[in-house]
Amino acid sequence: MKIRDFFKSKPSIHVLDDKEIDVALEATDESQDVAGSPKPSKKQKASEALKGPIGLDIGTANIVVAQNRGKDIRALRQLNAFFTIPYSNITKRTLLRDEVIFFEKDKKLYVLGYSAEGFANTFGGSTRKPIESGLLNPKENESISVIRAIISQFIQEPQKKDEKICFSVPGEPIDRPASVVFHESIIRMHLKSLGYSPIPINEGLAVILSELSSNNFTGIGISMGGGMCNVCFAYLSVPVITYSIQKGGDYIDSMVGSSIGESPTKVKEIKEEGLDLTVEPKDRVEIGLHVFYDDLFSSLVKSLQQVLGSSDNIPRLSMAVPIVLSGGTVIPRGSREKFEKALSDIRLPIRVSEIIIAQKPLYSTAKGALTMAMTEEKEI
Numbered sequence: 001m002k003i004r005d006f007f008k009s010k011p012s013i014h015v016l017d018d019k020e021i022d023v024a025l026e027a028t029d030e031s032q033d034v035a036g037s038p039k040p041s042k043k044q045k046a047s048e049a050l051k052g053p054i055g056l057d058i059g060t061a062n063i064v065v066a067q068n069r070g071k072d073i074r075a076l077r078q079l080n081a082f083f084t085i086p087y088s089n090i091t092k093r094t095l096l097r098d099e100v101i102f103f104e105k106d107k108k109l110y111v112l113g114y115s116a117e118g119f120a121n122t123f124g125g126s127t128r129k130p131i132e133s134g135l136l137n138p139k140e141n142e143s144i145s146v147i148r149a150i151i152s153q154f155i156q157e158p159q160k161k162d163e164k165i166c167f168s169v170p171g172e173p174i175d176r177p178a179s180v181v182f183h184e185s186i187i188r189m190h191l192k193s194l195g196y197s198p199i200p201i202n203e204g205l206a207v208i209l210s211e212l213s214s215n216n217f218t219g220i221g222i223s224m225g226g227g228m229c230n231v232c233f234a235y236l237s238v239p240v241i242t243y244s245i246q247k248g249g250d251y252i253d254s255m256v257g258s259s260i261g262e263s264p265t266k267v268k269e270i271k272e273e274g275l276d277l278t279v280e281p282k283d284r285v286e287i288g289l290h291v292f293y294d295d296l297f298s299s300l301v302k303s304l305q306q307v308l309g310s311s312d313n314i315p316r317l318s319m320a321v322p323i324v325l326s327g328g329t330v331i332p333r334g335s336r337e338k339f340e341k342a343l344s345d346i347r348l349p350i351r352v353s354e355i356i357i358a359q360k361p362l363y364s365t366a367k368g369a370l371t372m373a374m375t376e377e378k379e380i
Contacts, residue, residue, distance in 0.1 A: 055370025060227030066366035081127035134228035166373035204232025206368030256288035277334025320353035
């Protein structure tokens with residue numbers, strides 16, 4: 001498929017379910033177990049059955065890989081978390097038998113992804129994160145090893161050398177002293193070691209490439225994940241302004257939890273079970289969620305006002321541009337309305353035509369990264 005046709009067709013994102021994973025397995029050769037490594041899971045093997053350029057979204061909460069399959073995009077998602085348990089031969093054999101993803105180091109077993117969440121719930125603990133506030137977690141000594149292991153679950157060696165893989169990187173935070181250089185370099189080196197030609201893409205720009213093809217890739221893309229909100233204003237796909245604020249879904253969970261004496265994990269569960277921001281809250285947890293969603297959106301639109309208002313790079317546009325919101329934080333119903341209300345309280349140097357929620361908020365960054373990878377792979 002030519003890239004121009006890919007843009008015109010607006011392919012939908014299709015997440016592999018168990019049945020489709022089994023179908024994908026039929027086209028996959030039996031994998032050989034690697035000494036000291038777990039047997040590849042069904043999702044890992046399904047990933048191997050998908051060929052071609054790759055889009056990779058590396059977020060605080062999730063890692064998503066997307067690949068093109070004709071008119072559809074196949075996407076696989078893994079929780080970006082780990083949990084350590086003491087090493088023993090019987091435990092290791094059990095994990096291998098049950099296809100749990102893990103690695104072994106210093107007499108500990110590092111359980112990765114969704115399995116880590118299961119272990120944490122069983123033992124009454126919490127998962128640990130290799131990425132915090134959008135960047136590699138400096139508080140975790142094994143953050144680099146963990147992130148490499150999770151990526152390698154999905155991303156195997158390519159069929160041809162220097163296959164294009166486009167991976168998301170956050171914008172420079174404006175609210176805290178932090179740099180994305182180290183984070184980006186670690187990811188790039190790992191993907192290169194696997195045999196790929198890695199291409200970084202700003203997370204907000206990836207949202208624009210995913211959702212705003214009908215607007216000539218012009219507008220504001222905002223990815224609201226667990227650790228940060230990434231913002232990009234682009235004109236005809238050219239990023240004019242990119243930045244981030246280190247507030248996101250984790251901030252909401254943490255602030256609500258500390259305000260009402262609940263654990264952030266419990267708050268997150270309630271939020272993800274069907275929070276509706278269009279109706280009046282019925283208990284203190286929902287009251288807290290409403291309060292801190294308002295707080296997050298207020299911080300976000302004020303940052304837009306500050307950054308766009310102080311920039312000399314804003315092009316003079318005769319038309320209004322859309323804002324597209326993406327990421328797991330905007331999944332609750334009413335997120336668009338709350339953001340729109342916050343936006344009405346400030347003035348921007350550009351006119352906004354509409355506010356859009358991404359078709360698949362958890363997958364749009366990976367889809368946009370895939371679009372970039374395909375564009376780099378083939379001439380238009």
